[in-house]
Amino acid sequence: MKLEKDIIIVGAGPIGIACALECKKRQWDYTVLEKGALTNSLFHYPKNMTFFSTSEKLEIAGIPFISNNPKPNRDEALEYYRRVVTSHELNINLYETVRSIQKENNVFEISTSKRLFSANHVIICTGFYDIPNLLNIKGEQLPKVTHYYKEAHKYALQNVVVVGASNSSVDAALEIWRKGGKVTMVVRGEGIGQRVKYWVRPDILNRIEEGSIKAYFNSEIEKIEADAVTIKTPSGIFSIPNDYVVALTGYVPDIKLLKNSGIAVSNDEKKTPIYNPETMESNVKNLYLAGVICGGKETHKWFIENSRIHAKIIAASIEKRKV
Structure with missing residues (x-):
């Protein structure tokens, strides 16, 4: 049985959570699909890791992030994002891998390890930490x-x-x-x-x-x-x-998923996906990109503090189109 949604968000990292918050705020019918644990990349960070950024730069949707020191550690970040998800009762399916995203007749069909979804819009914010160099x-x-x-x-x-x-x-x-x-x-x-x-x-x-x-x-x-x-x-x-x-030679994004979804990627070694920076929409209509994935193999280009705004940009684009 195919589950129908208005919006499917792929990836439950900080940016995926930020996108979910924007959907929840507008009462849109959405589901977040995550192949691992909540904030899976952060979960796999070293236990004693301290962020380069201060806590206020890791906040999403204006929700305060209070840490013991100006620069929070991994455990504090996991606690913050988990509390954001639970307190706002966000709709997230964990341990459900997206296998393919195909568009037919202006509707997306999303096949996962557990079921099929259909959606009018898809937001991909899968990060890059799962595939090592x-x-x-x-x-x-x-x-x-x-x-x-x-x-x-x-x-x-x-x-x-x-x-x-x-x-x-x-x-x-x-x-x-x-x-x-x-x-x-x-x-x-x-x-x-x-x-x-x-x-x-x-x-x-x-x-x-x-x-x-x-x-x-x-x-x-x-x-x-x-x-x-x-x-x-x-x-x-x-x-x-x-x-x-x-x-620890770095990691690469899931370029294969992007290409198989119809997203154009640059032919150089950077493998930068094509998207409109004013809307974050890819070359596939109603298929959006957010977060680190936007940089292709240049994984240092986007991070939480400078890509959290992507959620609001995408929501504004979808909202305008709906109106």
Whole structure:
């Protein structure tokens, strides 16, 4: 049996929740579909992660976000967005994966892992955190390799290679080192990333300079084995003892879902989806984009604080069309 809705929102992250709030405010018939937990990306963030942004910049729909410190942590963010959802009784289906979005006769048919929906409008705000950027090297499939970092305790007293020099890589390297792990960083670039949080950057630079954390720049992993990692560096290729590899090399959005839905995507490596920035409508009429997904593979371009406005822009566009 097909369930009929006016609006389907794909993704229950902060931006998806913001879109749901706009729909609820206008008494529109909507459903949010989320393949994982509520705010699934935030849920998979490291347990001790602190946001770069202050709490007021993470607020949605003007609902106050109160945190213990100016910059909230992961748990505070999870609590805030969960309370927003429950207090406003938003209509969200969790653990329901959207498999396809097809348009026929101006109506969208949305197939999920559980059922079929039809809708007049669809908003895609799926983020990017679920598909890791793979190294594509021998041994990457070994169980010792992870593309997500949760906490440091399991790496105590272990030889750990951390790949990358972004915020997540730096946080992981410092936490693992402080929990007694022997950390080696392997970085393709010539130094620690320029976007690393300003209060963390001096810490990692000092740990590298004093030798507490070993770092190989302009380098990359060539091969991963059960007890070693082969590294290609400017000084040559060599192997080091290794128990775990934490490859935090970034993530990519679900471009395949966009293309299969009829959304045009740029032909360059950025894979930027086509949309009207004044309405957030894609090249497919009544199919909208919101949040990080708007940047394609440029996942640093959009984030919560500068894309939360997308919800109001989309609602205004739909409202105008309805009138």
